Amino acid sequence: MKRHLKILEHALSSLRRRTGKSLAIIVVYAFTIAVLASVLFLTHALRTEANLLLTAAPDLIVQRQIAGRHELVPYQYAETIRQLPGVANVQPRLWGYYYDALTKANYTLMGVDQGLPAEWPLIEGRMPEDIAECAVGAGVAAVRGLRLDDDLALIDSSNIGRIFTVTGIFQPESSLLANDLVVMTTEELRDFFGFADGQATDLAVRIYNPREIDVIARKIKRELPETRPITRSEIVRTYDAVFNWRSGMLLTVFASALVAFCILAWDKATGLSAEERREIGILKAIGWDTADILLLKFWEGVAVALTAFLLGLVGALVHVFLLGAPLLSAVIKGWSVIFPDFELTPYLDLYQVCILAFLTITPYVVSTVIPSWKAAVTDPDSVMRM
């Protein structure tokens, strides 16, 4: 232990004697690690948030397709699906897209039945209970300048303007889910879009045993060949894929920076300066053996890599969770005409941090120790001839 500490002391003193070079490497390396870690943390937090929220979503969504295009689904389909063993509940959903030419934004208009709680923790005001009433998401309210009891004018399928009184505005905390929503009664929505009676946009299916989802999806497809069942896991995977793709794109760019850095470190270590070779020769001559020299180089590598890793890690944690990742969020989160303003919950994966540590510290240490091997096995006799 004492031997390790003393050799570490000499390693640090060597780094101190090359302050400029050592500091430059630490700063650049820490920055590279901070960027990589930021991308990983941001993506993981977004994916975890999406997964957690959607665990309460319906297990299956069943839509109808004619000639490969979406078509409204008759209520009878719900009856057929209800008969299947394992199905707990089938709820027709009535909703649609609304393109607002004024703001160039897409709203999601959703019909809700009576029986929902009038007041919710995440809504200011109340849910609509009557015709000509609506509750809107924070994004819609912001873009149309709406407050409670204001009027929202929308053009229906007959090209007639309709006025809705805003009875509730979803709180900003629910933006991730409700930012673009305009919620009204089912009857109102049916009339607005001109849906025929007995038709729904799709069916929300809940199942007793989550492990049977795929089996039941296949049964639905068999019973109702025109339908397309979409499982919750497929939806969640979509978000995983999008976030992974976006972060993968960034990681690829920055991983090449990391590789370039390791090549630089290798080049630095293989091109040991004459001064460094001389020093190794002297140490060998005065009684250090090869193992001691390699330990010296090992501690030099660890000192730089560990410092850079921890600095980069702290930088990434502060950047993502305390500052909101201003440098990266635009790329990872993307954009939309009305984009939810949401704060990331700091979900951290310790396993990810350990992998990052291994993948950043090990290459640098290896690229410091291995090239020093040749100098370390030099006959000390060469010092006599310097």
Added chain:
Amino acid sequence: MTMQPLIQAELVNKIYHPKRPDAFHALHDVSLTITAQSVVALKGPSGSGKTSLLSLLGGMARPTSGRVVVAGREISRLPERFLTGVRRKTFGFVFQQLQLIRNLPVLDNVLLPLYPLDLGPGEMRLRGMALLEQFGLNDKASRRIEQLSGGEQQRVAIARALINDPQVLIADEPTAHLDNRLAEEFLEILQTLNEQGRTIIIATHDPVVFNHNFVQTVVNMHDGKITGTTSR
């Protein structure tokens, strides 16, 4: 009184880069015995093989053929780890160019040979300061090497060579870059060390050294062979 042989070289040959076109046969069947507490000077021009012989005697290199025995133990075939241990305990080296580490304080330079050992920092520091005091350098312990004069640097080199309390001190052309006064000072220090019981081996072509009265044996070398030995 017949002194016990401390170091014996028996028919040693040393060829550098044996498999390359520029192979160099530095030593030819050299045999030499050095007794404990003696002072031996290896005398000869450049290229005579003095440095090569010093290397072999001090365990810094292995002979191509032949044996080197130190204190009754053959070192020429020892694995590196054991050879380093023998070298550390038995020999102290003062190199021709001193080979001190620049930008490092004096005390740290002196203590470098102790780093791989299992000694506490406090104990190391005590040893180092004691030696520096012996050479009148204790007030310069935290100065960097470049801030010292030539003579002071040489004393630091000797202190480093002595930190492990070796039996044998080996010096390679120690007066090559010194003026006569500093050369005399250096030889006085060596004489004192010899009087304390250490064996001294010096490679030199400086007459100030091999003519000095404390040198007991002068070994003449030429073209990698010993051509004669003179004892006082």
Added chain:
Amino acid sequence: MMYCRMFLGTILLLLSVTTGIFFWADRQVATQAQSLTSARREMVRQLQLTDLAIWTEARYSRHPSQADLFTPFQEFPGALEHFPAGSLLAPPSFNLNTQLKVALRAGGKS
């Protein structure tokens, strides 16, 4: 052993800061789980929402049931679009100078 102490001190400091942030994150998650996450999940359950309101222009990530299995310029049928609602650059934020406010006249006509 001055450098050793400085180095180990720095590492300990950074490790403490990291651990502190980890603990803070853990507490945040626990607090959120208690209040916000459960309210949001209840909202998802009641409204039967199936996805997040992130990219409202993208066909498959606001409502996957609207996504075609094939579309022009796709790499192959079933492939996910690389750029749901664009990627790197946001559109210039619009500043509505015209606002539509509708007042009801007597008789209920606007």
